[in-house]
Amino acid sequence: MLAIVCPGQGAQKPGFLTPWRELDGVDQTLASLSEAAGVDLLRHGTESDADTIRDTAVAQPLLVAAGILAAAQLRAEDGLPAADVIAGHSVGEVTAAALTGVLSNEDALRLVAVRSRAMAEAAAAEPTSMAAVVGGTREEVLAKIAEHGLHPANINSAVQVVAAGAAEKIAALGEDAPAKARVIPLQVAGAFHTPYMASAREELARFAPSLSPADPSVPLVSNAGGEVVTSGAAYLDSIVTQVASPVDWEACMATFRDRGVTALIEVAPAGTLTGLAKRELKGIALANLNTPDDLEAARALVREHAGATPSDQEN
Secondary structure, eight states, rough: EEEEEOOOOTOOOOOTTGGGGTTTTHHHHHHHHEEEHHHOHHHHHHHHHHHHHHHHHHHHHHHHHHHHHHHHHHHTSSOOOOOOOEESSSHHHHHHHHTSSSSSSHHHHHHHHHHHHHHHHHHHHHHHEEEEEESSHHHHHHHHHHHOOOOEEEEEEEEEEEEEEEHHHHHHHHSSOOTEEEEEEEESSSSSGGGGHHHHHHHHHHHGOOOOOOOSSSSSEEETTTTOOOOOOOOHHHHHHHHOOOOHHHHHHHHHTTTTTTTEEESSSSSSHHHHHHHSTTOEEEEEESSSSHHHHHHHHHHHHTTTHHHHEEE
C-alpha cells in the first residue's frame, strides 16, 4: 500500500525547482501554472532568495506547482500503478486535490492563488506568528498553549504541536515552555489555521463556487481528523474551513497506518513529512522526490508497494 504526500508551507528552498528544468516540457508546464496562479513560478522556483519565497502569496503557489510537477514526472512511466492514498499537509492538500483529480491543475493554482493572498492579507492585519512545541506530554503542551492565549494550529505528531497567535504571546511561550519541551519559532508571518484567518476563510468561501470539483480518483485523506474524502464537494467545504482550523497530520498518519500503508513518497520539496513518518510509522519504506535523480528509486517503490497489502509484502 502506497501513500503519496505533499508538503506544506515552509518546505520551500531557494532554487529547488532548478534540477527539474533539465526535463522536457517542464518550463512549459511552469509557464502554464504561472498563468493560472498569477505568479512567476519559474523565476521564484529557480532565482528568488529565501526571503522572497517565504512570502505566503509566493510560497503557496510555488509548493502546489512543485508537487504537481514532481508527481507528473513520477507517473510518466507507462503502466505505473496509482497510489493507494494521497494527502497533503496544509496547503499541500491543494496539491493533493490536483493529484487525485478533484481539481484540474489550473484550478488548483487558481484556488491556491486566492488562498495565499487572502491568508497573507489576514496575517498582515496584526502581528502574529507560529512556533513548534517539540517534546513534553500532549496534555501539558496543549494546556500551556491555552494558558498563553494561543491556538494549536498543527498537530504534527505525538511529540510536535505548532502553536499560533499574537507575536508577543508566542514570545512569552518561548520563555515559559512546557516541561520537557522546546519552543522553536517558525519563519512565518501569520497565525495560520486559527481564528485569525477568518477573513481568509470568508474569501475562499466566496471563490469556491467558481470551481467544478470531481470526486477523487484515489482516496484523499483530509487534514480534518484524517477523514477520507469521497466527494469533490466535500473537499471544497473542507479546504475552505481548513485555513482557520487546525491541521491534524497525526490523524492523517493514523489513517495511513489503519489502511495498511507500507511505503510513503513525499513530492518536492520533500523531507518534512517523511521525517515525521520515520518517527511515527515505524518500518514503512520512505522516499523523497526532490530532483529527477530521485525518480528511479521512487518508481521502484511504487511498483513494489502500490496496490499491495501488508500480507503481500510478507510473501
